[in-house]
Amino acid sequence: MFTGTAPEAVLADVRGHDFGADPGPKLGANRIDAIVALDRAISAAQAERMAQIAALHAERADLTGVGRPDPTISVIGEISMARKVGLAAAGTQVGTALGLEHLPEIQALFLAGRLTEPVIRAVVNESVTLCADDLIVLEGEIAAQLIGLTRHEAARLTARAVIRIDAEAAADRAERNRADQRVSLFPDSDGVAHLHARGPAEQIVAAHTALDQHARALRAAGDPAHSARS
Incomplete structure (x- = not known):
């Protein structure tokens, strides 16, 4: 039903379609088509957003001079404030947008929602x-x-x-x-926390092995609160 609809027209077509009047058994086939088409429209919108971010960066770079901020830092800050997201998330978007500019064929597929x-x-x-x-x-x-x-x-x-x-x-x-490499601590409810570590695989395996052996020793000594899990 919506397979051939251009991404920019999907929202209007889906909203304007009378799904209740579809002929045949009401098995939801056209609604599934609509969901898939809306996914394409979302991807196309995200692609256009990245294109606008890259264009904004290019404009800021053209203005770069003595006394002016670094264009990348400037754009990251502007995107962070405008979209109400953290600087890390904004930085990721800017970096991806700039990288995508060097992949025009892949960018075209993204803009088409594919x-x-x-x-x-x-x-x-x-x-x-x-x-x-x-x-x-x-x-x-x-x-x-x-x-x-x-x-x-x-x-x-x-x-x-x-x-x-x-x-x-x-x-x-x-x-x-x-x-x-980094180690992060995240609080949880009722006196529980999560420890997350990122680093070279052999070091993480060694740390896990040490913790595993310690937990097994405590359990063998009769402490039921400790169990070894991978």
């Missing part, structure tokens, strides 16, 4: 180490394959392609990723 924002973020994040020429090669390899993929599938597809295209860049990315 790719989702999580997929776009995954592709940009996984390909950040590639030069402009290598990004052209990457697009030729993966653009058509991205349609219908989840974020994790897109990340794996892109990562494999990056390794084929530039193994050295992939190694540099892995090194930077391993250097991004």
